[in-house]
Amino acid sequence: MKKYASQLFAAARSRLDSARQFIWSRFLTRRELRTTLLAAALATFAPFASAVSLDDLGSATDAICLISAYISGPWLFVIGCVVIILAAVAIGSSESTIVKVISTAFVGIGIAACAIPIMKNHFHINYTCA
Numbered sequence: 001m002k003k004y005a006s007q008l009f010a011a012a013r014s015r016l017d018s019a020r021q022f023i024w025s026r027f028l029t030r031r032e033l034r035t036t037l038l039a040a041a042l043a044t045f046a047p048f049a050s051a052v053s054l055d056d057l058g059s060a061t062d063a064i065c066l067i068s069a070y071i072s073g074p075w076l077f078v079i080g081c082v083v084i085i086l087a088a089v090a091i092g093s094s095e096s097t098i099v100k101v102i103s104t105a106f107v108g109i110g111i112a113a114c115a116i117p118i119m120k121n122h123f124h125i126n127y128t129c130a
Contacts, residue, residue: 064112064116080113081114083106088103
């Protein structure tokens with residue numbers, strides 16, 4: 001009976017060692033450890049980056065809220081999505097750098113147009129543009 005128990009423990013130890021080696025080689029190598037530490041560092045600073053109002057944007061807030069006051073929420077969201085799509089197509093089909101830079105600016109404008117309806121309708125934050 002002792003012989004079978006020792007064989008069972010030897011097999012279990014062998015499987016445990018192979019699992020340990022797999023976990024070490026897959027998840028805890030030098031490259032993976034660097035990315036894990038970087039992700040942990042970014043996660044510690046993430047709460048400091050949360051903004052509760054649009055006052056942090058400065059004068060851009062007035063322009064965004066002015067556009068939002070003239071165009072209703074669903075229309076502004078659709079216009080922003082269309083601008084993002086058209087700018088993405090322009091980035092993909094352009095060959096010059098200047099057109100890609102200008103199209104990237106249009107993507108930012110589209111995201112800004114979509115931001116107010118998303119904040120009001122999905123996140124239920126009503127004091128974005130007061």
